[in-house]
Amino acid sequence: MSTASQKYDPPVNEGLDVIYRDEVILALNKPSGLLSVPGRGKDKQDSLVIRVQAEYPEALIVHRLDMATSGLMLMARNQDMQRQLSMLFEQRLIDKRYIAIVDGKLEQQSGEINLPIITDWPNRPRQKVDYENGKPALTIFKLIKYNPEQNITRIELKPQTGRTHQLRVHMQSLGHAILGDRLYATAEVQQKSTRLLLHAESLAFTHPATQDALNINSQAPF
Numbered sequence: 001m002s003t004a005s006q007k008y009d010p011p012v013n014e015g016l017d018v019i020y021r022d023e024v025i026l027a028l029n030k031p032s033g034l035l036s037v038p039g040r041g042k043d044k045q046d047s048l049v050i051r052v053q054a055e056y057p058e059a060l061i062v063h064r065l066d067m068a069t070s071g072l073m074l075m076a077r078n079q080d081m082q083r084q085l086s087m088l089f090e091q092r093l094i095d096k097r098y099i100a101i102v103d104g105k106l107e108q109q110s111g112e113i114n115l116p117i118i119t120d121w122p123n124r125p126r127q128k129v130d131y132e133n134g135k136p137a138l139t140i141f142k143l144i145k146y147n148p149e150q151n152i153t154r155i156e157l158k159p160q161t162g163r164t165h166q167l168r169v170h171m172q173s174l175g176h177a178i179l180g181d182r183l184y185a186t187a188e189v190q191q192k193s194t195r196l197l198l199h200a201e202s203l204a205f206t207h208p209a210t211q212d213a214l215n216i217n218s219q220a221p222f
Helices: 048-055 078-091 165-175
Strands: 018-021 025-030 070-074 095-103 112-116 117-119 127-129 138-148 153-161 199-206 213-217
Touching: 018 213, 048 070, 070 078, 095 165, 112 127, 112 165, 127 165, 138 165, 153 165
Parallel strands: 070 199
Antiparallel strands: 018 025, 025 070, 095 153, 095 199, 112 138, 117 127, 138 153, 199 213
């Protein structure tokens, strides 16, 4: 079943989890199950940006996380900073690190996944690997710990590009789908977690206004 046909049931609003704040930038921890921005329809208006703007009316979106993914999201507090942060993302000058738990045991301790991705139009919002028409997508991975009892592996993922569902598609393409992935994992792997075990743990970049080196972290809740 695609996410488009599922009822949207966002987590209860227990207040913002602000990880970093200054005069021009906000970094927040988005819970799993919450849209980054409003979706189509009145039932999909609750989102991180709406919750943030209730307290910080000037806040502007810079990038997004999948609804099922938790972790760090940056927001700008004025239009100039929104432009500057957006440029950092476009120029790949923001170092992003994710933590995931995947099914099975990875054969390599570390490596790269270089597989082009495109929207699987008949099955939207799914994406797929397409060597002819896909856009370049590169992910660097590193094994953190293998759990033989459950046959699952904790890994670090560093996307070098920003394709939709990139990390989910890349891990599934290796035969190691992320636990709880309702779009790409088998029913058995989906049942291993009540949520997608993917978390945006770290964002590192040079602050456009102060030129300070920022390394913002949010520990994975799993």
